Amino acid sequence: xxxxxxxxxxxxxxxxxxxxxxxxxxxxxxxxxxxxxxxxxxxxxxxxxxxxxxxxxxxxxxxxxxxxxxxxxxxxxxxxxxxxxxxxxxxxxxxxxxxxxxxxxxxxxx
Numbered sequence: 001x002x003x004x005x006x007x008x009x010x011x012x013x014x015x016x017x018x019x020x021x022x023x024x025x026x027x028x029x030x031x032x033x034x035x036x037x038x039x040x041x042x043x044x045x046x047x048x049x050x051x052x053x054x055x056x057x058x059x060x061x062x063x064x065x066x067x068x069x070x071x072x073x074x075x076x077x078x079x080x081x082x083x084x085x086x087x088x089x090x091x092x093x094x095x096x097x098x099x100x101x102x103x104x105x106x107x108x109x110x
Contacts, residue, residue: 014033023036023038023039023042024038025038026039066095067095067096067098068098069098070100071091071098072103073087073088073100073102073103074105075102075103075104076104077104077105080102080104084102084104
């Protein structure tokens with residue numbers, strides 16, 4: 001009982017899962033459960049799904065902490081190769097997942 005759930009509760013949950021998905025997930029042999037091919041494929045899909053959910057949760061944390069997102073910086077051409085580069089490097093070091101867009105131009109181009 002390492003999971004803190006009794007064996008009958010696990011058996012009932014597996015029966016409910018098989019009924020919900022409409023697929024036999026386990027064969028039973030000498031009081032042992034043997035996963036079917038469908039169970040293996042479903043496990044692979046669930047693993048991929050949980051990986052995506054974890055990545056999504058990590059991304060949300062990054063947004064919440066200001067470590068992800070998008071920043072646009074407009075600079076005049078004379079500053080684009082000096083001050084703007086220094087600011088961009090500092091931002092990328094501090095928040096590497098932030099997408100940075102630098103727009104250069106002068107008032108005459110508006």
